[in-house]
Amino acid sequence: MTDVLRRGRGSLAFGFLVQGVAFALLVTRIPAIQDRYGVSDALLPAFLAAVPILAGIGSVTTERLVKRVRPSMLLRWSQPVVLLALLGVGAGERMIELGIALAAFGLAVGVLDATMNMLGVSLQRAYGRSIMLSFHAAYSLGGIVGASLAWVGAHWHLALWVSYLPVVLVLLPAVLVGSRWYVDDRGGAAAQAEKEAGEGQVLVFKWLLPLCLVMTVAYIGDSTVSNWSAKYLQDVLGSSEQMATVPYNVYMVTTLLGRAIGDLGVRRFGAVAVVRGGALVAAGGFGVVAAAPGAWVGMLGFTLLGLGLCVLVPQTFAAAGRLFPGASDAAVARLNVFNYVGFLIGSPLVGALGDLWSYRGAMLVPMVLVLVTLVYARSFAPQPDRYGGGHERPRTADVGRGSNGL
Numbered sequence: 001m002t003d004v005l006r007r008g009r010g011s012l013a014f015g016f017l018v019q020g021v022a023f024a025l026l027v028t029r030i031p032a033i034q035d036r037y038g039v040s041d042a043l044l045p046a047f048l049a050a051v052p053i054l055a056g057i058g059s060v061t062t063e064r065l066v067k068r069v070r071p072s073m074l075l076r077w078s079q080p081v082v083l084l085a086l087l088g089v090g091a092g093e094r095m096i097e098l099g100i101a102l103a104a105f106g107l108a109v110g111v112l113d114a115t116m117n118m119l120g121v122s123l124q125r126a127y128g129r130s131i132m133l134s135f136h137a138a139y140s141l142g143g144i145v146g147a148s149l150a151w152v153g154a155h156w157h158l159a160l161w162v163s164y165l166p167v168v169l170v171l172l173p174a175v176l177v178g179s180r181w182y183v184d185d186r187g188g189a190a191a192q193a194e195k196e197a198g199e200g201q202v203l204v205f206k207w208l209l210p211l212c213l214v215m216t217v218a219y220i221g222d223s224t225v226s227n228w229s230a231k232y233l234q235d236v237l238g239s240s241e242q243m244a245t246v247p248y249n250v251y252m253v254t255t256l257l258g259r260a261i262g263d264l265g266v267r268r269f270g271a272v273a274v275v276r277g278g279a280l281v282a283a284g285g286f287g288v289v290a291a292a293p294g295a296w297v298g299m300l301g302f303t304l305l306g307l308g309l310c311v312l313v314p315q316t317f318a319a320a321g322r323l324f325p326g327a328s329d330a331a332v333a334r335l336n337v338f339n340y341v342g343f344l345i346g347s348p349l350v351g352a353l354g355d356l357w358s359y360r361g362a363m364l365v366p367m368v369l370v371l372v373t374l375v376y377a378r379s380f381a382p383q384p385d386r387y388g389g390g391h392e393r394p395r396t397a398d399v400g401r402g403s404n405g406l
Helices: 003-027 030-037 044-065 071-091 095-127 132-155 160-181 189-197 205-236 243-269 271-291 295-309 312-323 328-356 359-380 396-402
Strands: none
Touching (some): 003 030, 003 071, 003 095, 003 132, 003 160, 003 243, 030 044, 030 095, 030 160, 044 071, 044 095, 044 328, 071 160, 095 132, 095 328, 132 243, 132 312, 205 295, 205 312, 205 328, 205 359, 243 271, 243 312, 271 295, 271 312, 271 359, 312 359, 328 359
């Protein structure tokens, strides 16, 4: 283990933390953003949907860019854009300014998410043991910090730009300095894996599809919490406006705890067992939220959701890296798109079902969907024989048949 890898791990973890702060500051202040710009309830879903759509475009673009530009370089310059776009959301006055800021935020987040996880998969391979959950634990810690700052802003009725400006002033120079130590590992473990897998290893989408489905389901659950937990607690369970900001914070705390010990669980019990356990706990959490008689029981449900969902996304990225060791950057970028597919489906799905049926009933839908993960849990097992033991590696000529489009 070299100092270069240790510094790379630390700087990447800080990048994940900063992203958690930025995202939490955005999603937990949606009601304030709506009031500032006069966005109607009918128009709000369109703004919420635009961010993941543009992020998906950013992720697809990243898959092509990393063939020419190192992921570390893309990550270094997408982080400042995300922070400045967040400030733009808080400082604008007209709806067109909100649209421009959210568009920049969405595109940059797509690049940021893809490249962060590319570097995480590469570093895990260099370490030779599970460390992916630790990066996402840093993201959860950032989410806690961001949600707490959002609570302060709501409690003191601060203007959005007043809440956002100090955060950007502190974090912007910090990420630029920290980015100096990002490690692509192109000359180390990643390069060796690519050599062993064979030059020209291709991304066969049908092999990646089970992981894409799990990623989608995980983010349907996550987006349900981030977009609807505050409204659910206030409108359905009768909490105060200030208390309505707490569920996301509770969710992020338990997500942090689960991810902090998750790598140890993977090393001891294996990824398959950890993923299955997470899916069952998350389904139980949705059940508790749907049946909760009051706000405190509802928060217990969100606690279980954090503990269950927290392991799914990091392990999905790690599994993609194992599945395509010689094309892990492309696999991660492609898989990352389904992060936004899940986010795009989850928020409007719960909203539509809540309006047509009830919000309690709407919570049962992600509960059922997350149980789908149990069907595909075997996809998280190590794949040592994917290209050996009688399995023929796909030929370069098969790319067109195996991986066209999404």
